[in-house]
Amino acid sequence: MGGGGYPAGVNRRPLLVTVVAVAGVVLLAACGGVFWLARAEEGQERDCAAQVAAEEAKVRTDRHWTAQDVPGIGEYAEIHWQVDHPSFACSRAPGPTDSRYQGIVRLAPADARALAAGYPWTPVAGGAVEVWPDLSAYVPPEVRWRHSPAYDEGTRASVEFDPDRALLLFTVAD
Numbered sequence: 001m002g003g004g005g006y007p008a009g010v011n012r013r014p015l016l017v018t019v020v021a022v023a024g025v026v027l028l029a030a031c032g033g034v035f036w037l038a039r040a041e042e043g044q045e046r047d048c049a050a051q052v053a054a055e056e057a058k059v060r061t062d063r064h065w066t067a068q069d070v071p072g073i074g075e076y077a078e079i080h081w082q083v084d085h086p087s088f089a090c091s092r093a094p095g096p097t098d099s100r101y102q103g104i105v106r107l108a109p110a111d112a113r114a115l116a117a118g119y120p121w122t123p124v125a126g127g128a129v130e131v132w133p134d135l136s137a138y139v140p141p142e143v144r145w146r147h148s149p150a151y152d153e154g155t156r157a158s159v160e161f162d163p164d165r166a167l168l169l170f171t172v173a174d
Contacts (some may be wrong), residue, residue: 048090056084059134065103070157070170072118074111080138086149098173102131105168111156112166121146121161129160131169145168 059083067073081103107115124145131139145160152158160169 034166050087052090056082057134058082064134065105065170068169069172070103070105070159071117071151072111073105073168073170074108074114076105076107076111078106078136082132082134084132101170101172102135103170103172104131104135105170107166112163112168113156114167116159118164119148119151121163123147124160129169132134133173139167139169145169 003070006031017037023044041141063079065079065081081101084100084102124147129170143162143165145162147160157170159171161167
């Protein structure tokens with residue numbers, strides 16, 4: 001037997017070099033994998049953020065909203081609405097993702113009369129109502145918004161209403 005418990009003629013140095021080299025390769029591969037995963041996650045997050053931005057910028061005209069969501073809108077003639085995600089919609093953390101929706105609805109005349117008669121509406125002080133920039137093109141400059149706290153009590157939507165123009169602005173948070 002040679003020194004250190006190895007058979008005669010076996011040098012420990014090449015074995016040690018081999019073990020260190022294998023350990024180094026494994027360590028480099030592990031670090032590379034972590035780096036690759038981090039870059040892949042960063043790319044996915046960037047893709048998600050771009051998708052969310054595109055979704056928020058889109059003005060929709062589909063008939064997604066019903067009287068169940070916004071009582072009194074009936075069989076409206078026209079709608080333009082958007083979605084906003086105030087929290088970070090791409091987060092991987094558990095918990096709800098908030099969404100806000102806003103829409104401008106041109107009501108049918110009969111539905112506008114029924115809505116006007118169904119709640120006490122008072123003028124909005126100074127006409128100060130937040131209309132999202134991309135939706136403001138659908139609001140005439142002479143609009144006179146009215147609000148009804150009684151309406152808001154029974155629904156998840158908050159609305160402003162101009163009965164003379166049969167125009168309704170809704171905001172809904174999920």
